[in-house]
Amino acid sequence: MADVPVSSSAHARRVQILVWSGSASITVVQTLLALLRYLELEGGSTVVPGLARWQVMYAGHVLISLACLLLLIPVLRGPRPSLSILIVVLGLIPSWPQVAVYVAATVIGMRQGARTTPVVVVAMTVGVGLSPLLNPSRGEGALLFVTTYAVSTLPICIVCVMLGVNLQAREELLRSASREARLIRTTQEARIAQSRAEERSRISREMHDSLAHRLSLVSLHAGALQTRTDLDIGSVRKIAGSIHTLAADAGRELRQILAVLHDDGSGDGARATWSDVEEVLAHEREAGQEVDLHLAGSWVEAFEAADARSRHAVLRAVEELLTNARRHGAGGAVRLDCEVEAADGPDDDGGDGVAALVVRCVNDCPPTPRPTAPGGGLGLEGLCERLRLLGGELHVSQPGGRTAAPDRSDRAEQSHSFVVMAAVPAQGPTD
Missing domain, CATH: 3.30.565.10 (Histidine kinase-like ATPase, C-terminal domain)
Structure with a gap:
């Protein structure tokens, strides 16, 4: 699965801020609880002279917690697989695993897919192996702690990776559905445009077929009135009456065009009869x-x-x-x-x-x-x-x-x- 850059939309930014704020709040609570545990330690430090053992461990705990929170910011904003792995390693060194570890494992699953699960397991193993550095227990107690620590955190990290994979699959499904919806909408709009174009073409043919005949007869009669000077008043009235009738018929035909074009039976009132054909023949004969x-x-x-x-x-x-x-x-x-x-x-x-x-x-x-x-x-x-x-x-x-x-x-x-x-x-x- 290729890296998918995080969206820069306002909604994505709000989600990023919410996740980081929640992680920081839980980390603060964990740090305060860890202080109570470290205060129970006795003996001086063999690493830093003048500091108690618990102070050195607690200082390391705080620094790691702060580093995980700072590294989580670029991880949430974009594909940073190396930083995500680093968070998994560092976040498991303290006695209490940092919540940033689980967030980073989820992000790895979202951006890199399930194939990175072995890498996460290796990083987790390294982090757990370094945990004795900040582990208050010693000797056999430390070995038992490391074993228990690994058994308890490994399934959680794997579950987080799978959760990220599922979230990414859901996001891909939503994107695919959105693309399909846009394609369907575009196809539907194209079909509507094609249907409208075909209907306009049909209306154009219908207007030509129905009106051209009558308008040509009107033009013929009007030309006779214009050129012939031997017509008496009766003939003039007859020709004028024919022009009036043809114009009225043309208007009637124009009103019937849309009804005729409907194929759902709504144009039944405009169906032609044999008398309509005989009327056409009569007009032609009147025109000579x-x-x-x-x-x-x-x-x-x-x-x-x-x-x-x-x-x-x-x-x-x-x-x-x-x-x-x-x-x-x-x-x-x-x-x-x-x-x-x-x-x-x-x-x-x-x-x-x-x-x-x-x-x-x-x-x-x-x-x-x-x-x-x-x-x-x-x-x-x-x-x-x-x-x-x-x-x-x-x-x-x-x-x-x-x-x-x-x-x-x-x-x-x-x-x-x-x-x-x-x-x-x-x-x-x-x-």
Whole structure:
């Protein structure tokens, strides 16, 4: 386990001060109790002339206690393994083991791990071996004291080392949990940001698909009022009424956008019906576009039986295909074929299942391509993405080449025509 520097936070400093203050208080009490024991000694000192034996021993006890407390300060503030070992050696020389010894053993376990247990045992053995220097007992009593001293302090020191290891493991676990919580929070924020970006993209596509068609019709009618001078008052009122209706419909569509985007059923009130498609065709015809509509025999029933999102996608596909034909086509009639693609097997009622609703738009192309207006040219791209999200597909056949799906290749037109085919699943993907 690598050395882990002690945190310099205010909380860590308060803990350090508290531990050192507690150790100093216990050391003072031990020093006063030791004085009573040393006063019982008799005889002079053989080391320092003029001093009693107990005075020399007590002076050594006090100096060692003070040294252990002073060395404990840098040990608590940072990784100092050598100073910690020195405290263990010095703190066991007096007759009463210093509390700084147990604190230092705990710190060693926290910073160095359980692998330092043999080193602590050796340091403790050295300290206990030097304890006769300050031991009041002599002869056989001294040997018994050293043995008892070693047996009583060894388990305590080992327990302190293991306590430090457990404290370090708990700290690592807390740090790991904190990192994991930050990672989860960051991941969640990234997912929320991604979800918001996707929702903004969906709203952008929805606004383009729903409003671009009606706004283009408004622009067409307004251009007719501006350029044509042969209109009587009745025709002007009719065109103005169409502009008013289209503007109102655009506002209604705008209010329905958010409801339609919800996948939880809250947008059921905005589900499209076949009358909405017929209304789109009527607006196109009022604007002067000739639409040649061909419906399969079971188209209307299949359309009404499809789910809300699929019907809404068909409505948007019809609007976009007709808008694209009017903007970029060569004029003339636009052929709109609505077909039903059968499923491989029967449905739940035993009848022929419906796999997809197919809308196919064919219009003549001008001799030279028309320039795309700024901000335009994204209608088919948006429709392709909408169908892809539903599990459908969009095929575009340019003049001079065909890109229709292989299973629908028989529907390709001549090279002078622009063909767009949208296949919408009758049942959208389930969430």
